[in-house]
Amino acid sequence: xxxxxxxxxTARSTRVxxxxxSFLALLEIFxxxxxxxxEGNHSTLFELVHWVIPLWATIVIASPWCAWMALRFPxxxxxxxxxxxxxxxxxxVFVALHMGLLSALHHVDALSQRGLRGAGTAxxxxxxxGMEMSVYAAIVVVVLLLEARREAAERALLxxxxxxxxxGARLETLQAQLQPHFxxxxxxxxxxxxxxxxxxxxxxxxxxxxxxxxxxxxxxGRHEAPLAEELELAQRYLALQELxxxxxxxxEWSIAPDARRAFVPVLLLQPLLENAIEHGLxxxxxxxxxxxxxxxxxxxxxxxxxxxxxxxxxAGERLGGVGLAHSRERLALLHGTRAALECRDAPEAxxxxxxxxxxxxxxxxx
Numbered sequence: 001x002x003x004x005x006x007x008x009x010t011a012r013s014t015r016v017x018x019x020x021x022s023f024l025a026l027l028e029i030f031x032x033x034x035x036x037x038x039e040g041n042h043s044t045l046f047e048l049v050h051w052v053i054p055l056w057a058t059i060v061i062a063s064p065w066c067a068w069m070a071l072r073f074p075x076x077x078x079x080x081x082x083x084x085x086x087x088x089x090x091x092x093v094f095v096a097l098h099m100g101l102l103s104a105l106h107h108v109d110a111l112s113q114r115g116l117r118g119a120g121t122a123x124x125x126x127x128x129x130g131m132e133m134s135v136y137a138a139i140v141v142v143v144l145l146l147e148a149r150r151e152a153a154e155r156a157l158l159x160x161x162x163x164x165x166x167x168g169a170r171l172e173t174l175q176a177q178l179q180p181h182f183x184x185x186x187x188x189x190x191x192x193x194x195x196x197x198x199x200x201x202x203x204x205x206x207x208x209x210x211x212x213x214x215x216x217x218x219x220x221g222r223h224e225a226p227l228a229e230e231l232e233l234a235q236r237y238l239a240l241q242e243l244x245x246x247x248x249x250x251x252e253w254s255i256a257p258d259a260r261r262a263f264v265p266v267l268l269l270q271p272l273l274e275n276a277i278e279h280g281l282x283x284x285x286x287x288x289x290x291x292x293x294x295x296x297x298x299x300x301x302x303x304x305x306x307x308x309x310x311x312x313x314x315a316g317e318r319l320g321g322v323g324l325a326h327s328r329e330r331l332a333l334l335h336g337t338r339a340a341l342e343c344r345d346a347p348e349a350x351x352x353x354x355x356x357x358x359x360x361x362x363x364x365x366x
Contacts, residue, residue, distance in 0.1 A: 013067040013143050020142045021063035024135060025056030058101040059132070063139055065094055070143035087140060094136040095129055167333050168223075183213065185274065186237075189244040201243050212236040223334060226362050227293060227302070228260040230269045234291070237270055241277055248287040249277065256294035261361040264302065265330050271323025272304040272353050279351060280306030288350075300359050305352035310345040324353065331357060 069090035073083045186209050193202045215233050242249050269291075276289045288307040293300070324341065331339040339357040346352045 010067070010071060013071055013147065014064045016143050016146055017063040017067035017070075017139050018060060020139045021056075021060040021066075021135070024138065025060055028056055029053060054102060054105050058098055058105060059135055061101055062094060062098045065090070065097060066136055066139040067143050069094075070140045070147065074147070075144060087137075090140075091133040091136040095132045098132055168221075186212070186240060189240050192244050205240055205243055208236050208239055212240070223266055223330075224263045225266050226260065227255075227262050227264050227269075227300075230264055230266075231255065231260065233267075234269045234273055237273060241273075245277075245281060245287065248281060250288045252288070252290045254290065254292040254294075258361070259293040259295060259300060259302075261363070262293075262295070262300045263360045263362070264300070264355075264357065265327070265334055268327055268330070268355065269302070269304070271327050272302075272355070274323055275353060276304050276306035276308075276351070280308035295359055296356075298359050299356050302355040302357075303352060305346050305350060307346075307348075307350040310349065310351045311343055312345060327355075331355070 069087060073086040073090070075083045075087075190202060190205055190209065193205055212233065215229075215236075238249070238251055273289065273291070280289055281287055285307070290303075290305045292303045292305075295301075324343065328341045331341055335357055340355070342354045342356075344352050344354070
C-alpha cells in the first residue's frame with residue numbers, strides 16, 4: 001500500500017525531529033566542552049551540567065513541536081506566505097515552550113549561586129532567543145526535506161505502478177485483438193477444406209485448431225513465453241495452412257538450440273508467419289518460408305522470410321498489416337527501444353521480417 005497513515009507519518013516526523021535535535025545537542029555540547037577545555041576554564045563541568053546540557057536537553061524535549069508544525073504547515077509554492085507566517089509563530093511558541101521547560105528544570109535543580117535566577121535567567125533567555133529560533137528552523141527544514149523526499153518517492157512509485165498497469169492493459173488489448181484475427185483466419189481455412197469436401201482433413205484440422213486455441217488462450221495475463229512454446233504453436237498453425245495450400249507451402253527451420261529457451265512475446269511468431277504466407281503465396285512461384293532464430297550477443301534474433309514479391313512498392317501495405325503493427329507495438333511496450341521489428345527485402349528475392357529483442361533465457365529470467 002502506498003503512503004503512510006496519518007499516525008505513522010506523525011510518528012516518523014517526530015522521530016526525525018528528535019534525531020535532528022539530539023544531533024545538534026550533542027554537537028553543541030561537544031563544541032562547548034572542547035572550547036572550555038582549550039580556554040582552560042575550570043568551571044567546564046559546572047557549565048556543562050548546569051547550563052549546556054539542560055539547555056539542549058530541553059530543546060530535544062520540545063522538538064516534537066517542530067515536527068507537528070512542519071506537517072501542519074508544509075512550505076509549498078502555493079500558500080507559502082501563510083506557511084512562513086505560521087512558522088514565525090511556531091518559532092515563538094517553540095522558544096516559549098523551551099523557556100518554560102528550562103525554567104522548570106532549573107527550579108527543580110535548585111542551582112547554586114551561578115545558577116539561572118532573576119535577571120541572569122532573563123538575560124540568558126533573551127540572548128538565546130535567536131539561537132533557539134534558528135534551531136527551530138533547522139529542525140523544521142530537516143523534517144520538510146525528508147517529507148518531500150518521501151512524497152517524491154511515493155509519487156514515483158505510484159507513477160511506475162500506473163505505467164505498469166497501463167502497459168499491461170494495453171498488452172492484453174493487443175493480444176485480445178490478435179486472437180480473433182488469428183481465429184477468423186483459421187475458420188476461413190476450415191471453410192476452404194469443407195468446400196473441397198475433404199471430411200478427414202476437416203476432422204484433423206478441427207482437432208489441431210482445438211489444441212491451437214487451447215494453447216493460444218492459456219494464461220491470458222502472461223505476455224511472454226519461451227520460444228519453444230511459440231514454435232510448437234507455429235507448427236500447429238502451419239499444419240493447418242499446409243492443408244489450405246497443399247503442395248505449395250514449404251517451411252524451413254533454422255533454430256539454434258539455446259534460442260528455444262529465450263523468452264519472446266506470446267503470439268509473436270504466428271503473425272510473422274501469417275504475413276510471410278499471405279505475401280509469399282501472392283505469386284505462382286512463391287510458397288517457401290524460412291524461419292531462423294539465434295542469439296546475437298545480448299539479443300535474440302528471430303527472422304521469418306518468404307520468396308514472394310518482397311516489400312518494395314507494397315511495403316506500406318505490408319507494414320500496416322494488423323499482425324505486424326501489433327507485434328511492433330507489443331515489442332515497444334515490453335522492451336522499449338531495446339527491441340525492434342524490421343521489414344526489408346531479402347537479398348535474393350522476397351521479403352524478410354527481422355525481430356531483435358533482449359536475450360533472456362528461461363533460467364536467467366528474474
